[in-house]
Amino acid sequence: MIHDALFYENVNDKIHCFLCPHNCVIGHDSYGLCTVRGNKGGKLKTINYGEVASVNQDPIEKKPLYHFKPSSMVLSVGSFGCNFACAFCQNYSISQNKAKSEYVSPHKLVEICSSLTNNVGIAFTYNEPTIWYEYVYETSKILKKENPNKSIVLVTDGYIQKKPLEKLLPYVDAMNIDLKSFNDEYYKNICRGRLQPVLETIALASKHCHVEITTLMVNGLNDSMDEIEKISSFIANIDKNIPLHLSRYFPTYKMKQPPTDINVMLSANKKAMEYLNHVYLGNVPNLDNSTYCPECKELLIERSAMNSKLYVDNNSCPKCGFKLNIVF
Ligand code: SF4
Known part of the structure; x- marks a missing residue:
């Protein structure tokens, strides 16, 4: 449903949205880059409030979170839209398109979560939760009030401004944040974003909640040992106990090159372990994780x-x- 959005200001006859670092300036009847926040009569509105396009009870390990409530199940929900446009997106049908959805109010989602027995809380995942901000924020607040033992999890690209992140963090228990590369050109050309704001989100979130990091290693683009070293060393400077998930790329969406070599994955694991205490490989079979x-x-x-x-x-x-x- 259409709902008032937060974090904007009127600039002449346009709207400046400052939820994420894209800082879109949006003209009348137009939308920002995420395609879910638009200028309606001089007010910023979100069109995906409560619009649930995917819902499942997932093992928490699937997020992936390996060090948060291990062996538990989490109610996983997502909407449509994204502030990135990654060429390798596995969920492009909901992130880059207005997917079929059903309205579920914050109270209803909390009620569903509270009625589940084998469940630790709600994970906002599948598409980018930060551009679902108002719904994620409201639902998280209600869940924490009504059922403080349940957890809120975000699986995110980390592309959010400091002010909205600080407002949301008191209600968040765990985050898996993508660190897609340590190269700003990669962020710009492959994902339509920038590196620095993501680094700032990781640093800030780590002070407030449990954080794990995921890097999708894409064949020939971000899988050099030099890049893995930069990623690992950045994380280790925050805390060497933060788990890093190195995930193997397979061709999907607009990205056509062959899957990342398993030997490169194994070398990356070894390199990252020089800096970090916990490194896990994803999408690599028959491996001790x-x-x-x-x-x-x-x-x-x-x-x-x-x-x-x-x-x-x-x-x-x-x-x-x-x-x-x-x-x-
Ligand atoms: S949240 Fe959407 S509209 Fe706002 S700045 Fe980011 S991409 Fe632009």
Whole structure:
């Protein structure tokens, strides 16, 4: 449904939206780059408020979040629209098109979540949750008020301005943030964004909630060891216990080159582990993606496909007492 949007100002006869770093200036009856926020009679309106295009109960590992409430299920919802236009987007049918959707009010979504037994909360995912801002914010506030034990998760490109992010963070428990590259040209040419705002989101979010990072390694474009080193070293400077998910690219949407070489994935894993305590490979079969204590190498969480077997129930290693970055 159409709903009042936040974070804008009127500039002459146009609207300046400052929800995300695109800073769109929108003329009458036009939309911003995300295609879901538009100028209607001099007011900024969002057209995807409560419009749910996808909903599922997913294993939390699928987000991917490996160190947050492991082995639990999360109600995963998404709408349509995105502020990026990644050439390799797996969800382009909802991110780049106005997908078929159904209105679900914030109260209704909270009610659905609260009625589920095997559930830790709501994940806003599939399309970009930051451009679904007003709905995500309202729903998160209600869930936290009515059911404080449930969690809010965002799976995001991290392309949001500081002010709206700071307003939302008190209600967010965990985020998986894409760090798509460490090269601004890549962000510009492949994703229609910029690197620096994403780095700032990661740094700020890490101070407020549990954060994991995902990098899709695209064959020949961002899979050099130099780039993996820059990504890992940036994350390690914030906290070397932040998990990094290196995901293998397969051709999709506008990106046609062959899948990323498995040997490159394995080398990237090794390189990232020089900086970080937890690196996981996605879309690579027959690989040990279990979690081990960084100090004594004790097996903590055994993972196969989306199933996890836990050998730890608090954030200390049961063998050596090392403080772990795992939220239970
Ligand atoms: S949220 Fe949408 S309209 Fe607003 S600045 Fe970003 S892309 Fe533009």
